[in-house]
Amino acid sequence: MTGATVECLHAKPGDNLKMGSKLFDISIDLSSAFAQECPPISFFRVVLREAVYLRKLELAPGGFSQLDEQMAVFSTSPDEDLGESASRPVRTTVAGIVHHDGMWTGSQL
Numbered sequence: 001m002t003g004a005t006v007e008c009l010h011a012k013p014g015d016n017l018k019m020g021s022k023l024f025d026i027s028i029d030l031s032s033a034f035a036q037e038c039p040p041i042s043f044f045r046v047v048l049r050e051a052v053y054l055r056k057l058e059l060a061p062g063g064f065s066q067l068d069e070q071m072a073v074f075s076t077s078p079d080e081d082l083g084e085s086a087s088r089p090v091r092t093t094v095a096g097i098v099h100h101d102g103m104w105t106g107s108q109l
Helices: none
Strands: 003-009 022-029 041-048 052-057 064-066 072-075 092-097
Touching: none
Parallel strands: none
Antiparallel strands: 003 022, 003 064, 022 041, 041 092, 052 072
């Protein structure tokens, strides 16, 4: 896996997000990794495990995000200085989902 395609966004910069808020959906294509009998594309949803403010979002539907690329910037208050180094990554969880009509790949068919 080299990265993920952004399928849809569920939050925007400035949002005060609570634990359990949906951030975005992504798809991962594993076809280059090995031969397989089933479709090599899987879909996932990234969900917050803590309350934060979404300050910057470096994603757009249809965009490809490389591994280790910064996708978003969060803070614990709405006016926190973004020039400071982050003390840690935001806590998230990932769930496998099925393709739905709101996804970017569905709008390209």
